[in-house]
Amino acid sequence: MTEPILPRIRPEIAALAPYKQGRQAGPDAFKLSSNENPFDPLPSVVSALQSATPINRYPDAAATRLRERLASRYGVGSDQVHVASGSVAILYQLVQAVASVGDEVIYAWRSFEAYPGLPLVAGATGIPVPLTEDSRHDLDAMADAVTERTRAILVCTPNNPTGPIVTSAEFEAFVARVPADVLIILDEAYAEFVTAEDAVDGLAERVYEQHPNVVVLRTFSKAYGLAGLRVGYAIGHTAVLNAARATGIPLSVTAAAETAALASLDAEAELLQRVAVLVERRTTVIAALRAQGWDVPDSQANFVWLPTGERTDEVAAVFLDADIVVRPFSGDGIRISVGEHESVEKVLQAAQSVVERRQ
Structure with missing residues (x-):
């Protein structure tokens, strides 16, 4: 079949990858890939x-x-x-x-x-x-x-x-x-x-x-x-x-x-109470990851960063196998959103398993 003649696209746009949204989670997984607020709307x-x-x-x-x-x-x-x-x-x-x-x-x-x-x-x-x-x-x-x-x-x-x-x-x-x-x-x-x-x-x-x-x-x-x-x-x-x-x-x-x-x-006062909960949860996660040996930067957002470098895709797969959907940036690291309370232990367990595999 003859290929159709298409409009001329600017070369730099044709080479530009579309924005990639955080991966969607299955029914039993925690979606920690898009920095969303895990609380239901007020x-x-x-x-x-x-x-x-x-x-x-x-x-x-x-x-x-x-x-x-x-x-x-x-x-x-x-x-x-x-x-x-x-x-x-x-x-x-x-x-x-x-x-x-x-x-x-x-x-x-x-x-x-x-x-x-x-x-x-x-x-x-x-x-x-x-x-x-x-x-x-x-x-x-x-x-x-x-x-x-x-x-x-x-x-x-x-x-x-x-x-x-x-x-x-x-x-x-x-x-x-x-x-x-x-x-x-x-x-x-x-x-x-x-x-x-x-x-x-x-x-x-x-x-x-x-x-x-x-x-x-x-x-x-x-x-x-x-x-x-x-x-x-x-x-x-x-x-x-x-x-x-x-x-x-x-x-x-x-x-x-x-x-x-x-x-x-x-409803800002009520919403900021939820923010305070997430900040406390963030502090807990960072401290626990550092205790495991991870070099975690001092995040002031609603996510944490694991500098996994060349192992990024491999480590992201470990989290995915544990029903934790994270945001990998190949060659650099993994961003993990601070999500539901129930997700914290699963995140830490997956992170610990990565540490143990390196030993």
């Missing part, structure tokens, strides 16, 4: 969803109620808040707004696996900067990598998938070294899980006021448990966010997502 959030705009009607394209609520919360104007279908959508919008052919986008690596695709989709060049030996951002090296072609820098804290944070002092020193016309995206998707007192908090510290080239990203997917509804937000300078809004897909935030986010803010 009844108050479910109730609010039932009153959302009927699905035969378009949502408010500007997500006005949520923007105004977030603006009031953080003491900014509503035009300094941008809401989209997850913080990853805002990442794409911002990079497309500032970068094109011949431009460069700097990011730490390994970090959020969507990062390498962001500049490629925009036609720009990605500049990955290796993490330090303790799995942290090397901000000095990232600042050194800035050239006249740099248009954006991505800083993920806590870093996904390794877990360590960027401190306030480190971030301030870094911003001081970056030209003011280069966009810095502070990706804080896991901020609610952070307990380190010296961690940067872009919203509490209002870094976007002193540095208009900084945009802070947050999400309702993780701590608030709305991963399936896709809603995230950014706070920054109006002109920068207007550019993101111009590149965004209209009507991408559903009425259900906006309603659930508002209801989650109403």
